[in-house]
Every structure is written in structure tokens, then in C-alpha cells.
Amino acid sequence: MKYLVGKTPNGTAVFAVDGNKAVNLTALNAEIGRDLMGLIAKPDLLESVTDQIADADHVDVSSITPALPVAKPGTIICLGLNYTDHIKEGGYDIPDYPALFMRGKNSIMAAGAPLVRPTCSENLDYEAELMFIVGKGGRHISEADALDHVFGYTVFNDGSVRDYQRKTHQWTPGKNFDNTGAIGPYVVTPDEIPAGAAGLKIESRVGSEILQSSNTGNMIWSVAQTIATISEYTTLEPGDMIAMGTPPGVGHAKKPKPRWLVPGEVVDIEIENIGICSNPIVDEKDFAA
Known part of the structure; x- marks a missing residue:
């Protein structure tokens, strides 16, 4: 469905x-x-x-x-550094444990809503990501049983304010500006796509400009491994949302200069067989919530 x-x-x-x-x-x-x-x-x-x-x-x-698939999601957990080539373009070492961070409810919004560039920075970046919604909660979920806990899969744009992300060793500021994390619009149930949403084309675009193009089969940690890992330290609950990291091609790594999102553009994030999350970019001073 x-x-x-x-x-x-x-x-x-x-x-x-x-x-x-x-x-x-x-x-x-x-x-x-x-x-x-x-x-x-x-x-x-x-x-x-x-x-x-x-x-x-x-x-x-x-x-x-x-609208948001879940109006009041519980915990929103995001993976960073889950595609090898993205890790390399960012200058990081390949980790042996997933880089995890959390987003607050004010940072997310629905597909179609304005994605807001804050007044304090022009370094607004895009990140095409697979996201899933937890259907059945639990703790210490085995990898073998993990996919039984997925209600459905959707599209996420992990809009990131890069200079604030890099102000500290923790990424929280750059990942939690209001109205920078777009979700949806569709949620596809697991029976409609390959197990763990693996092997799907994932792409970000502005108009005809292709910014990122990869495949979810290139993720280091699969959906099942991610559920097992996260549920080691916390109880997952129905309605929680987990984002699976972005492939290479993000704006801050573009050469010869970064490619930031600017007001007036529309950024599209597409995942094969799930849909397109499309959002206009607006400046905070022109945005009315």
C-alpha cells in the first residue's frame, strides 16, 4: 500500500x-x-x-x-556517514559504528512546505535519504527480526546548515534548524518494495541539475542492522522515524566551490518506487510559519 x-x-x-x-x-x-x-x-x-x-x-x-505522515512523531533518529563515498568526500574516516544524531520536532516539515534558509547562515545543504517509520516497537531487536518492525518507507531531505554543524563535535545545531528536514509525501509499505528498501535509486535535484545519484544498496548499515543497533541502547516505539544517511554529492563537498541551496530554488529528493519529496527554498525573513 x-x-x-x-x-x-x-x-x-x-x-x-x-x-x-x-x-x-x-x-x-x-x-x-x-x-x-x-x-x-x-x-x-x-x-x-x-x-x-x-x-x-x-x-x-x-x-x-x-502533511507529515505522523503528526507528532516520537523519536527521530538519523544516521550520518552511511555511504562510503560520502564519508570520503567529507574527509571522515570510515567508522565501525554508525554516527547517530537526533532531530527535534520543530526541525521537520512535510513535503511541499518551504525549506527555510536561516538568517544566520547561507550554508544550507541538501541530503537525500531513505527514512522508515517504526510500526512495532521493541528493545534488543535482532537483525533477523528487525524488518518486521518497519511500518513503511518514505523520503527525507536532511537539510543541513553546515557551518553550524561543524561548530562543535556534536552535529546537533546544524541538523536542527527549524523547517529544514522535509519528510514524505508518500509512505510505502514493505510488501511493495525490496526487503529493507535495498537496491533503490536515490537522487537529489534542483530543476535539471542532478546533485546526488546513488543506490540504497550502497548503504554501509542496512535498515535491519540499524534497527538492531539502535534498539541495543533505546526502546523503539511505534511512530518513531529513522533516517538512513545520504550518498555522495552533497553541496559542501562540490568543487571548485560549495553548492548551497538558495531561495527561489526547488529541491527534489526522489527514491525509486517511493516518490519525490519536493520543497521550495525560502529565506527565513520571508517565511511565515
């Missing part, structure tokens, strides 16, 4: 997407709710509407304004 959480004249709803058409699942069963947490908590709710989808009213996907 391919889901889209989006805004309608009657409020936010969960849609099932097929091509360019979408069916409002929330309208078919109000218990599904207005984001994916209803289906995450009670997967059997989908069965209650499956027989109705084919005959239900369809709307064009283009008429839906995307």
Missing part, C-alpha cells in the same frame, strides 16, 4: 494512493484517524476498508496538500 497523509477542506486525512488517484481512507473509517498512527497501532483497520477502496470516490493526488 502507498499512503499519503494530506490536508483536505474537511481536515487532514489518510489516503491510499494508486498512480495519480487517491482514496480517503479516513472517510471510509473514522477510526483510521488523521495520520498514520491509527494504522500503525491497529494494522487490521486497513482490512475494514479494503473492499470499499475500488468503488470509493477518487481524487487527484495533485489536489491534496501533504
Whole structure:
């Protein structure tokens, strides 16, 4: 199933997407709710509407304004340094344990929403990333069982303010500016794509300019390994979001000079069989939340 959480004249709803058409699942069963947490908590709710989808009213996907797949996510954990060539372009040593950091809720927003360049820096970078949403929580999850804990996969742009990222050994400032982490718009369930979302083309673009182009099969730590590793130290909970790191081609490593995002551009992050996360770049002084 391919889901889209989006805004309608009657409020936010969960849609099932097929091509360019979408069916409002929330309208078919109000218990599904207005984001994916209803289906995450009670997967059997989908069965209650499956027989109705084919005959239900369809709307064009283009008429839906995307919202966050999970309105109030719990923990947002991100991997850095998960593609060898990205590690090399950043001048880091290849680690033997994943580089992990966290994002706060004010730093994320939906696909389509403005991605904000802050007033204090022009060093706004893009990072195309696979993200997954935890469906079943747990602690000390084995790698063999880990993929059973994934509800679905989505697209993430880990917008990074590089000079602030490098102010300290911890990356928190550069990774947590308000409205710099774009998520969505689609969430695809595991049965629709290869196991662990491996082997999918991943790309970032501004217009016809290809900024990054790689494959999720090049990740050092797989989704299953990441779940096992993170759950060693913390309990994963339904609705948590985990981003899987970015491939080479980021702006700060471009030669002969960095390639920063500037207001007026639109950055697209695409992952094969999942979708495109597209966001306009705006300056903070021109942004109204």
C-alpha cells in the first residue's frame, strides 16, 4: 500500500494512493484517524476498508496538500556517514559504528512546505535519504527480526546548515534548524518494495541539475542492522522515524566551490518506487510559519 497523509477542506486525512488517484481512507473509517498512527497501532483497520477502496470516490493526488505522515512523531533518529563515498568526500574516516544524531520536532516539515534558509547562515545543504517509520516497537531487536518492525518507507531531505554543524563535535545545531528536514509525501509499505528498501535509486535535484545519484544498496548499515543497533541502547516505539544517511554529492563537498541551496530554488529528493519529496527554498525573513 502507498499512503499519503494530506490536508483536505474537511481536515487532514489518510489516503491510499494508486498512480495519480487517491482514496480517503479516513472517510471510509473514522477510526483510521488523521495520520498514520491509527494504522500503525491497529494494522487490521486497513482490512475494514479494503473492499470499499475500488468503488470509493477518487481524487487527484495533485489536489491534496501533504502533511507529515505522523503528526507528532516520537523519536527521530538519523544516521550520518552511511555511504562510503560520502564519508570520503567529507574527509571522515570510515567508522565501525554508525554516527547517530537526533532531530527535534520543530526541525521537520512535510513535503511541499518551504525549506527555510536561516538568517544566520547561507550554508544550507541538501541530503537525500531513505527514512522508515517504526510500526512495532521493541528493545534488543535482532537483525533477523528487525524488518518486521518497519511500518513503511518514505523520503527525507536532511537539510543541513553546515557551518553550524561543524561548530562543535556534536552535529546537533546544524541538523536542527527549524523547517529544514522535509519528510514524505508518500509512505510505502514493505510488501511493495525490496526487503529493507535495498537496491533503490536515490537522487537529489534542483530543476535539471542532478546533485546526488546513488543506490540504497550502497548503504554501509542496512535498515535491519540499524534497527538492531539502535534498539541495543533505546526502546523503539511505534511512530518513531529513522533516517538512513545520504550518498555522495552533497553541496559542501562540490568543487571548485560549495553548492548551497538558495531561495527561489526547488529541491527534489526522489527514491525509486517511493516518490519525490519536493520543497521550495525560502529565506527565513520571508517565511511565515
